[in-house]
Amino acid sequence: MSGLLKSIAGVERHEVKAVLIAFVYFFFLMASYFILRPLRDTMGTVYGVDNLQELFTGTFIVSFIVAPIYAGLASRVKLAAFLPWVYGFIGLTMIGFYFLFTRVTEDRWVAAAFYIWLSTFNLLTISGFWSLMADIFSGPQAKRLFGFVAAGGTVGTICAPAFVTFFVDEVGTNSLLLISAAGFFITAMMVRLLEAEKRKFAAIEPQAQKTTLDRSLGGNPFEGFILLFKSPYLLMIALFLLLMTTISTVIYFQLGDVITKQFASRAERTQAYAVIDLATNSLAVLVQLFGTGRFINRFGVTAGLLLNPLIMVVAFLAVVFSPVLMVLGSVQVLRRFAEYAVAKPSREVLFTVVDQEAKYKAKNVIDTVVYRFGDFTSAWLSAAILPFGVAGLAVAGMVISAIWFPIAWALGRRYEKARDGEILATTPA
Secondary structure, three states, rough: HHHHHHHOOOOOOOHHHHHHHHHOOOOHHHHHOOOOOHHHHHHHHHOOOHHHHHHHHHHHHHHHHHHEEEHHHHHOOOOHHHHHHHHHHHHHHHHHHHHHHHOOOOHHHHHHHHHHHHHHHHHHHHHHHHHHHHHHOHHHHHOOOOOOOHHHHHHHHHHHHHHHHHHHHHHHOOOOHHHOOOOOOOHHHHHHHHHHHHHHHHHHHOOOOOOOOOOOOOOOOOHHHHOOOHHHHHHHHHHHHHHHHHHHHHHHHHHHHHHHHHHOOHHHHHHHHHHHHHHHHHHHHHOOOOOOHHHHHHHHHHHHHHHHHHHHHHHHHHHOOOOOOHHHHHHHHHHHHHHHHHHHHHHHHHHHHHHHHHHHHHHHHHHHHHHHHHHHHHHHHHHHHHHOOOHHHHHHHHHHHHHHHHHHHHHHHHHHHOOOOOOOOOOOO
């Protein structure tokens, strides 16, 4: 096994157990979310595509409320227990929605509550996962291993929509909530296993992160916001993510408009979204397993960050000339493929050069509040442009992608300086 992992992703013998646990952990985490994402997107159509910006606004507000609660708990609860409790709580809320959905169907406000909660916690859990990864693996390890670890999540995102596509009629959409809850309970157990591996790395890995999970972070619930605004480096990461999110939302509105017009039933729309997820993640996992680590090692983190904006300029140009479902679906697949396979692992490497408080607190603010602020602002922008057609949205996307490119380059260069010790990544502004 160690020889195979060494040839695929450069995994050293002493890293095998930690990498495999992280792979399985991310598999269950992403599968637990992705099995519900088609249902979430369908709930968005139940609420009304013309009013999606309202759901994005609600998600931003809830994220802004949840972020300091999350940071406050991290300040008082040992990190080794903190994430398991978070996952367990989310699993319980899915069971609650299961009972609610069995009693209420096609209700706009129930649909809105589910959409907003799922959109809030999915970023929270993924942010927590990558905070833990950046706290376990050093920078050099992350460049080699994060692509492979990310592949675990991508395998989960393949299995989940595949299950929905082929079995949703047999099991029913409500049962997906119970399956998701079980997955979140499993992820809670994975954190405990990784805690032991972190201690081993600290003892034998020269460049290992020397922090411990057997402590709370201290501070106050709003420290994540304070750390963010004190650090030019963290602010650049936030700006990069803001632009990436804006692009994502523009495409989401384009696709939602076309799918709503083309498919009448809730089941058909759910399956259409699931097919797009399946195609995206099938492509991404191959690159993550065999190419991401090699790409980042060969060309650097900066190149990984630049890939997405470059691709999106070309993709939006195609939409301008042919704004149909086949082209839009292909653009969504291409965007997510480039993001999951290269941009996401590259972005997570950026956090290996910041301290533990920034990893768990500032990163959470960036990954939730900043992300959802991007959704919120671009949702209203997209809603305003949508009357001009899908092509109008594509032109806006091209402009945003052109701005995104130099930001990605500057962020990559600053990471390289922080990695080489020329600057501190969290130097106050």
